[in-house]
Amino acid sequence: MTYDFRSDNVAPPRAEFLDAALRSCAGWMDAYGEDSITARVEDMFADIFEHEVVAFPILTGTAANALALAQISNRFGQILCHRSSHIYLDECGAVEFHNPGGRLKPLNGEGGKLDVDHCARALGVIDDVHQLRCTALSISQATEMGTYYSAGEVGKLAALAKKNGMAVHMDGTRFANVVAASEAAPAELTWQSGVDVLCLGATKGGAIGAEVVLFFDRHQAMDFKRLMKRSGHLPSRMWFLAAQLQACFQGGLWLESARHANAMAARLGAALETGHPIVPYHPVQTNMVFLKIDQATRDYLRQQGFDFYTVEDEKDGILARLVTSHATQPDDVDRLVDAIRCAVHNAA
Amino acid sequence: MTYDFRSDNVAPPRAEFLDAALRSCAGWMDAYGEDSITARVEDMFADIFEHEVVAFPILTGTAANALALAQISNRFGQILCHRSSHIYLDECGAVEFHNPGGRLKPLNGEGGKLDVDHCARALGVIDDVHQLRCTALSISQATEMGTYYSAGEVGKLAALAKKNGMAVHMDGTRFANVVAASEAAPAELTWQSGVDVLCLGATKGGAIGAEVVLFFDRHQAMDFKRLMKRSGHLPSRMWFLAAQLQACFQGGLWLESARHANAMAARLGAALETGHPIVPYHPVQTNMVFLKIDQATRDYLRQQGFDFYTVEDEKDGILARLVTSHATQPDDVDRLVDAIRCAVHNAA
Amino acid sequence: MTYDFRSDNVAPPRAEFLDAALRSCAGWMDAYGEDSITARVEDMFADIFEHEVVAFPILTGTAANALALAQISNRFGQILCHRSSHIYLDECGAVEFHNPGGRLKPLNGEGGKLDVDHCARALGVIDDVHQLRCTALSISQATEMGTYYSAGEVGKLAALAKKNGMAVHMDGTRFANVVAASEAAPAELTWQSGVDVLCLGATKGGAIGAEVVLFFDRHQAMDFKRLMKRSGHLPSRMWFLAAQLQACFQGGLWLESARHANAMAARLGAALETGHPIVPYHPVQTNMVFLKIDQATRDYLRQQGFDFYTVEDEKDGILARLVTSHATQPDDVDRLVDAIRCAVHNAA
């Protein structure tokens, strides 16, 4: 038996998504996103975000981020991001490739989060022909450490960006977990705080594979479909992605999945924090828990059937990363807590 | 009622593909193509092609072509292709974008097909630093005119390519139709004739959206997965693409779909050729029929509920393009034939 | 003894350019084009072109063309050019490399010249997301065949371009020869006829190495200096290029060089046309003469010390290309005419 805490994308998709896709598949449909299902997606998101949106379904988060940033930055554009961000570390240079001549500029910041000070210092001299110009700022919401930005924090970063002529991108592959955790309105966390484009994920919430790029200003979306086509991301049966988005966002499935995943991480975090020698390394705010446990403990847990990844922290070395999902069961969490206690006891 | 002859990708996917995908989705699975379903795909294609292959499932034909060509060409690479080819006309520059510094060189050739003479003349001077070097040759099988290359024709083109140090790519989005029509073995049409990489389609045969890039030499596939990741084409639940490929190619579904589509085109072609004033413009070899009919006739057909695209022929102006698929019904074809007869009669 | 008819860029630079450069080099000067010599260049060209210009000195014609086209086209831009143009055949893909995602679209046309019909047919469907958009048109003035466009011809092409939202580029590496030959005003041949950006050469007229990119609309030049910097074309001692431009264009040196070169080609052309069995293949309009002479004749001429290149004509095979320059002497031309007569006599 394996208990899988590796990532929310190794979990099985929720049955609801496959059902929705099956039902949606009704007959001859216009290709390349001109179909009726894709057409309805924009209205749905306009309701959720209380604002006009232009929406582009897309297969993967990497594609969504790279194309969205290519769209809002430019050929001399420097994109500020956190040094731990997925776009910088885990997308094989997709952002730079899709925006030739551009560059990601990695910045420091506590808990995986950008802060206004580091961003302000990174702006440099705007009219120096020898330098790339800062054109965009990318916020990971939630961060790779499982933390998130409050609407106020997003607003401050975006204000700095806007004052300096920069656009604001949000990598929202786990945006659902942030909404579920913060109870802030989607609008508040995005356009009301200055976000120009949101890459919103359904995959980690249980879709087979579907994300959506949302622009809050129609003018910023011009030619985006050409960017998609050119990168091979305009499937003829686009409606299959749109149907998954509907299944996810039309009812409350996205928040239900996220709340469950968050609750499982909270259960794990709380159990460890109560009189336990190993406490979570970062604040447990969404669906990830990081533990500073040694090689022997990690080996023991894996022998007991718990699967997980490690990440390297600059100061403190290797951390175990435990990710929960819509499919994580309370019992699995409790078993993990027991196993950790056991490992600690053995070591003592 | 609409009778849709626009493209094989507006037809509904075959139920078998959705069923297969549903059944495949069994639990926690490794992400990014490390799962067991994807692993089995290579053996399946090795059987079909009677040769070791390295196989990469991918969402769209545009992505498959662009990445395959980026892989086998290089930063100074000129890729010979037919001037009517999909990669040149209908992929928004994807090939060039994914292979920065490379170029597609469009060539003439009868019936949408490259020929050895035009290719040989296009080679230029190989060691001239002022010129791009010819590094690859791309064959569309079937062509955009619905014609196809015999194994012998492929072999001659590939021999020229090899003699000049070039790699050979085959855009096989409708490769199934060619196998069905020619009754040649897949091996014969590809590696035995000198093809290095085949982009093989399942989408036009009724999959929701799944193609596969097949390399016949392991060394040519190095780092291809990084190309996929960088372009956002490494979905975490890759198995969903692999499951569709299994459904398509494991049994004979791919050939069954193709035979049916071809038969429907043949039925249309034959009916027109028999004592009919409007005969197919190109030989009807796979699942496309081109008709030189005037604006009034096209309008009439559309009023009668027949939907189709037009293409522009260099010499003869606008042609109607009628595409059949796994979902085209004999009755639809017969109705179309009647309508054409009727239009001609009206005009006379 | 060698008589060199290979190209105007193998001729020695005129002494005036080196003298000017020496004299200009007076002391500490601001780097990267902020110096006083570079500053004066714009006024000089404004006088010559009777219009405000923004001017960027640059080392080579390839760089000038590639950067100018990168500036006026864009990431989905298709640039119409003649299939014989230097940017398509002889710059190793520089235009496409410097404009990632863009493409050169090679067109047919008599005598190396684009015509309105071919261009109009190449425009395609502007709002089709599957296609690259036509964004620019590139005119070689003079052409690679030594012919040139009248102001009226430029105007017609530019009008078509403008009507379709395209910008107009002129590759004027031999623009001096056209002005000298046509006696049209520089203004007439450029902005008055709709040209947006001119890449104007001094190198082929005898500078060591200096071209200039001239924009006739300040807004189109935005960020161009960053394009130069990024491609390594912003030398710290930019004034050395500017000084050569001054030497060339301040007095009449550019036209003097061009008139002489044209006269030498005319002398050759006229001698051949008078009762001679071998007449120039293309009209001799500037400083190039093309001859359809066989291998034996070419060998004979080379044995006699005449050096020249060959080009391949699509219809008629290999042609000898004879280029004259500021340094070509009348005696050299006469010797060449004699040698050709002799070769023909031998063959008879």
Added chain:
Amino acid sequence: MTYDFRSDNVAPPRAEFLDAALRSCAGWMDAYGEDSITARVEDMFADIFEHEVVAFPILTGTAANALALAQISNRFGQILCHRSSHIYLDECGAVEFHNPGGRLKPLNGEGGKLDVDHCARALGVIDDVHQLRCTALSISQATEMGTYYSAGEVGKLAALAKKNGMAVHMDGTRFANVVAASEAAPAELTWQSGVDVLCLGATKGGAIGAEVVLFFDRHQAMDFKRLMKRSGHLPSRMWFLAAQLQACFQGGLWLESARHANAMAARLGAALETGHPIVPYHPVQTNMVFLKIDQATRDYLRQQGFDFYTVEDEKDGILARLVTSHATQPDDVDRLVDAIRCAVHNAA
């Protein structure tokens, strides 16, 4: 009267370079680097470096660095460099642009120098498809702080690089100053210590504009000339660059210029270190002196006619940067020392 300490590239070129260029310009010469002057350059550098070299003259340091790194890295290549390096901060993204898909990875390190620890930690996981692979390491010799690496330090970095399959690039725009200062042999500082490609400058030593890319292994130089052509860096009269290189490196001019510049910086540094309240911020090892002086002092110096740039140090804020060159006079340095003393006295 202005005393210019801004950069060695605002100084006038040495008369010897213009003379050499004038003398070299003898008649008709083969274009694009096929001439006899360029041909001799390789032998000259082979003597200086005691090793076979392949040499490519090039106009600017930015072009030299970008093309050299494009050559040795690749489409998934991550290039380790110091966060203060010229390629990262002052070349407008040239390296990334010329190597599409690649990335510069900026690292910390004392005194502007990379160290083995930071590099080792940056290597990451080599076989992870989600990450760019580290393919090259770039050493600035001298650094932007005016410090330099000993041969031993270069060797240690290169050994780490080689062990991990990475190539080693040296940005040697001020390599002459390092040789002059360290008295190490050019061979010792480069190929003997593991450097694969050196971008060696003549411009900052007084050439008009000439650098050279030197490969120590012929195989690594393949197709480099195409890279040059494609970027517009293959001037027809290449011999003009080669002639400057000869003037610089044939006799001892390069070291003479560098020794003088270094001596002037040392004179400034020494005067400040002797009983002076303001001491150089970084060790004065080549031709740059950095001073932490306040706004008032900077203003005073500028009023007195001293021109210089400032840089921002991460910890200590704005520093004045004073650069000496072949043209700096001892009296100018002494005047500057007096002015600084005076400013300090005023402030006290």
